[in-house]
Amino acid sequence: MNAHILHTLRYLPLAALVLILGACSSQELGSDADAAQQVYVAPGEYDEFYGFMSGGYSGQLSVYGIPSGRHIYTVPVFSQLATNGYGYNEETKAMLETSYGFVPWGDAHHPELSQTDGVPDGRYIFINENNTPRVAKIDLNSFQTTEIIEIPNSGGNHASPFVTQNTEYISAATRFSVPMGDDGERDVAIDSYAENFQGTLSFIKMQDDGSMRLDFQILVPGFDYDLSHAGKGPSHGWSFFTSYNSEQAHTLLEVNASRNDKDYIAAVNWAKAAEYAAQGEGEMVPADYVRNYIDSDHIAKTERYNEVRVLDPTELPGMIYYLPTPKSPHGVDVSPDGELIVAGGKLSTVIPVHSFSKMIEAIENEDYEGEEQGIPVLRYDATLAGEVQNPGLGPLHTEFDGRGNAYTTAFISSEVVKWSLETFEVLDRIDTYYSPGHLMIPGGDSRKPWGKYLVALNKITKDRYLPTGPELFHSAQLIDISGDKMRLLLDFPTEGEPHYAQAIPADLIMDDDMVRFYPLEDNQNPHAITSEDQARVERDGNEVHVYMTTIRTHFAPDNIEGIKMGDTVYFHVTNLEQDWDVPHGFTVRGANTSELLIMPGETRTLVWTPDRVGVAPFYCTDFCSALHQEMQGYIRVSPAGSDVPISFGTGE
Amino acid sequence: MKKQNRIIMGIAALLLAGVFVFPIWSIKLDAPQYPEGIGLNIRVNTIEGKSPQDLQNINGLNHYIGMQEIHPDSIPELKIMPPVFAAFIITGLVIALWGKRRWVAVWLALFVLLALVGLADFWLWEYDYGHNLDPDAAIKVPGMTYQPPLIGTKQLLNMRTTSMPHIGFFLAMCSMGLAALAWWRER
Ligand SMILES: [Cu+2]
Numbered sequence: 130m131n132a133h134i135l136h137t138l139r140y141l142p143l144a145a146l147v148l149i150l151g152a153c154s155s156q157e158l159g160s161d162a163d164a165a166q167q168v169y170v171a172p173g174e175y176d177e178f179y180g181f182m183s184g185g186y187s188g189q190l191s192v193y194g195i196p197s198g199r200h201i202y203t204v205p206v207f208s209q210l211a212t213n214g215y216g217y218n219e220e221t222k223a224m225l226e227t228s229y230g231f232v233p234w235g236d237a238h239h240p241e242l243s244q245t246d247g248v249p250d251g252r253y254i255f256i257n258e259n260n261t262p263r264v265a266k267i268d269l270n271s272f273q274t275t276e277i278i279e280i281p282n283s284g285g286n287h288a289s290p291f292v293t294q295n296t297e298y299i300s301a302a303t304r305f306s307v308p309m310g311d312d313g314e315r316d317v318a319i320d321s322y323a324e325n326f327q328g329t330l331s332f333i334k335m336q337d338d339g340s341m342r343l344d345f346q347i348l349v350p351g352f353d354y355d356l357s358h359a360g361k362g363p364s365h366g367w368s369f370f371t372s373y374n375s376e377q378a379h380t381l382l383e384v385n386a387s388r389n390d391k392d393y394i395a396a397v398n399w400a401k402a403a404e405y406a407a408q409g410e411g412e413m414v415p416a417d418y419v420r421n422y423i424d425s426d427h428i429a430k431t432e433r434y435n436e437v438r439v440l441d442p443t444e445l446p447g448m449i450y451y452l453p454t455p456k457s458p459h460g461v462d463v464s465p466d467g468e469l470i471v472a473g474g475k476l477s478t479v480i481p482v483h484s485f486s487k488m489i490e491a492i493e494n495e496d497y498e499g500e501e502q503g504i505p506v507l508r509y510d511a512t513l514a515g516e517v518q519n520p521g522l523g524p525l526h527t528e529f530d531g532r533g534n535a536y537t538t539a540f541i542s543s544e545v546v547k548w549s550l551e552t553f554e555v556l557d558r559i560d561t562y563y564s565p566g567h568l569m570i571p572g573g574d575s576r577k578p579w580g581k582y583l584v585a586l587n588k589i590t591k592d593r594y595l596p597t598g599p600e601l602f603h604s605a606q607l608i609d610i611s612g613d614k615m616r617l618l619l620d621f622p623t624e625g626e627p628h629y630a631q632a633i634p635a636d637l638i639m640d641d642d643m644v645r646f647y648p649l650e651d652n653q654n655p656h657a658i659t660s661e662d663q664a665r666v667e668r669d670g671n672e673v674h675v676y677m678t679t680i681r682t683h684f685a686p687d688n689i690e691g692i693k694m695g696d697t698v699y700f701h702v703t704n705l706e707q708d709w710d711v712p713h714g715f716t717v718r719g720a721n722t723s724e725l726l727i728m729p730g731e732t733r734t735l736v737w738t739p740d741r742v743g744v745a746p747f748y749c750t751d752f753c754s755a756l757h758q759e760m761q762g763y764i765r766v767s768p769a770g771s772d773v774p775i776s777f778g779t780g781e
Numbered sequence: 782m783k784k785q786n787r788i789i790m791g792i793a794a795l796l797l798a799g800v801f802v803f804p805i806w807s808i809k810l811d812a813p814q815y816p817e818g819i820g821l822n823i824r825v826n827t828i829e830g831k832s833p834q835d836l837q838n839i840n841g842l843n844h845y846i847g848m849q850e851i852h853p854d855s856i857p858e859l860k861i862m863p864p865v866f867a868a869f870i871i872t873g874l875v876i877a878l879w880g881k882r883r884w885v886a887v888w889l890a891l892f893v894l895l896a897l898v899g900l901a902d903f904w905l906w907e908y909d910y911g912h913n914l915d916p917d918a919a920i921k922v923p924g925m926t927y928q929p930p931l932i933g934t935k936q937l938l939n940m941r942t943t944s945m946p947h948i949g950f951f952l953a954m955c956s957m958g959l960a961a962l963a964w965w966r967e968r
């Protein structure tokens with residue numbers, strides 16, 4: 130406590146100076162004209178990096194250009210997005226299916242690029258959903274979400290998704306421990322937490338065809354699990370998970386989970402666990418969860434599973450060792466050489482750094498200080514490489530520049546602190562605006578950081594932009610880390626909560642594989658038609674199927690009659706365009722979902738149940754050409770039982 | 782004819798096979814909204830986009846101004862040209878073997894005639910596409926025609942249209958030159 134007060138005193142002179150000078154000048158808020166030049170990307174030029182920022186409570190993934198800070202795209206993942214109909218149209222609804230039913234919102238936190246040999250490779254980006262535990266995979270040649278897998282036996286998927294060196298596995302850990310098992314075992318008093326609540330660490334295996342399967346879960350004590358990173362190089366085969374609430378409190382955690390001087394980092398030998406799983410060890414436990422995926426036909430499908438392999442470390446030794454770590458550790462980050470394991474002790478006054486080689490030695494010597502619910506606890510001093518003194522208040526997350534330096538965010542003191550991986554001495558610090566959570570250096574959690582920029586992802590934005598009422602976008606701050614001193618270049622607002630981010634050099638994604646349109650001849654949607662002369666309307670009982678095409682600048686058909694009250698109308702719309710960046714939209718008056726946005730060469734279906742007699746207009750929602758406004762049509766709805774025959778046409 | 786000149790004549794005939802491999806003519810369109818470029822290659826038996834989807838996209842653009850769609854299947858020239866070129870290759874080889882100087886001249890003269898007729902036909906084809914517009918077109922610019930140039934560059938609305946001979950054409954020129962050389966050396 131005293132240390133906190135002493136540390137805060139450091140800021141008093143600055144505070145006094147600000148008071149004397151009155152309102153802050155822009156100079157004090159950071160950056161200058163020279164910095165502006167460094168982030169200026171002239172019209173027609175490309176940014177150097179793709180930056181992927183989670184949307185937090187928006188459930189999406191936002192794509193930014195770095196260094197310009199321009200928001201260039203939003204990939205819908207765990208939430209419906211009216212912009213392109215994701216989660217609304219018939220082809221993508223199944224992506225949001227879970228064992229809890231259709232869940233159209235999620236809380237997305239940690240984007241994580243796929244890696245080859247410990248280096249981001251630009252094939253996929255994964256992102257977790259906390260509330261309804263899920264992990265998604267986004268293909269980076271199309272920037273589309275193509276797979277979402279649910280995590281059973283999880284109370285909240287926060288420590289997720291972290292990839293191993295060659296994307297062999299994607300790990301996920303439960304934030305909240307929960308009672309597991311059948312109905313009878315789950316219906317327990319909350320204050321029986323210590324006996325009945327358990328945590329799980331899940332390992333999703335990447336299949337050869339690029340799809341994801343939940344391979345196994347490891348049962349762990351009922352703590353809260355926070356973050357993770359996989360080892361690399363010498364520590365490849367291991368993953369590290371932070372935990373807090375080793376007190377096993379279940380109420381008022383701010384007090385009750387902050388009592389212990391140390392919590393744990395769980396060092397998990399996943400290679401060993403995978404071996405156990407392959408040998409059929411552990412137990413198949415009932416668990417309902419789904420996997421949703423989109424493959425070559427562009428139609429989402431849901432697969433249901435009802436059991437999962439669970440490995441118990443008290444029965445299968447050698448999988449987990451605890452590294453005692455002060456105090457309520459949050460982030461856990463592995464240095465590029467794979468040797469140092471850095472904890473963000475969010476209530477700690479130092480940054481503890483463990484050594485992987487010392488850890489292995491301690492395991493070999495059984496240098497334990499005890500055990501925790503059957504899991505060996507290694508001696509703190511036996512694994513410690515060093516402690517960073519005076520690292521700022523509330524150190525959370527660390528990334529690396531690949532030149533022997535680490536950068537840690539200090540949430541409470543609103544700064545980024547740079548320190549040496551050799552001497553553990555603080556080398557530099559820079560204020561952020563305000564309260565940074567994660568920070569990101571392109572490749573900064575990999576074996577090969579592109580250590581030129583750092584982005585601080587701040588929780589508070591007040592006074593940085595024109596005010597927008599009580600709610601303000603969060604802010605990201607771009608900091609130049611190429612020199613000895615960090616330099617603030619730019620801050621830019623970000624949508625939702627940019628919880629964590631990853632970035633990769635643009636040319637690793639912007640290659641010939643990038644999808645610009647879908648060849649019509651490859652369209653496998655069963656409702657696709659490939660030319661206007663196949664356009665038609667078919668009645669099937671109370672269902673009417675409209676097979677429609679779009680092209681600049683008309684629909685075929687654009688006049689439809691013979692629909693009756695009580696019908697359900699399916700508009701199967703195929704975009705015949707074969708040109709980059711020419712989607713067409715489709716909507717009809719009174720539609721209860723969203724528009725369709727149909728990419729060139731693709732087919733999408735909108736379901737419409739007319740609720741009144743009359744002639745309803747439909748039109749293209751995406752400004753597609755000079756005659757976009759003329760791109761419209763009518764559909765006539767007659768009373769139930771009337772004898773208007775089905776008819777349709779264009780251009781009569 | 783001397784052996785050497787007969788070889789030259791043989792090469793002249795064989796060079797013509799190049800038109801079955803390379804496009805003869807190319808039309809390139811530049812517009813601000815097509816930064817990656819868009820264009821057509823005219824081959825001996827078909828017209829195709831420089832990128833696979835270009836033909837469809839050009840047809841799409843042309844419909845604004847009422848230009849006819851280009852359907853290679855319905856252009857008779859593209860049916861006639863392959864056998865004509867095949868005939869020139871075969872007769873050229875026969876003449877090379879046979880070695881009668883006068884027939885080299887006949888072959889060359891017919892070939893030059895074919896080239897001239899071809900160019901004239903191409904110009905007429907361009908004229909038809911550029912002038913024979915749908916009266917119901919969405920965009921009508923008074924007095925505007927959309928005939929691309931035979932050779933060179935012309936601005937057509939927002940499109941900078943460049944029409945140029947392609948490799949196949951130059952191979953045909955070389956073939957002509959070699960036949961002329963064989964004939965001249967045989968004096
Ligand atoms: Cu449109």
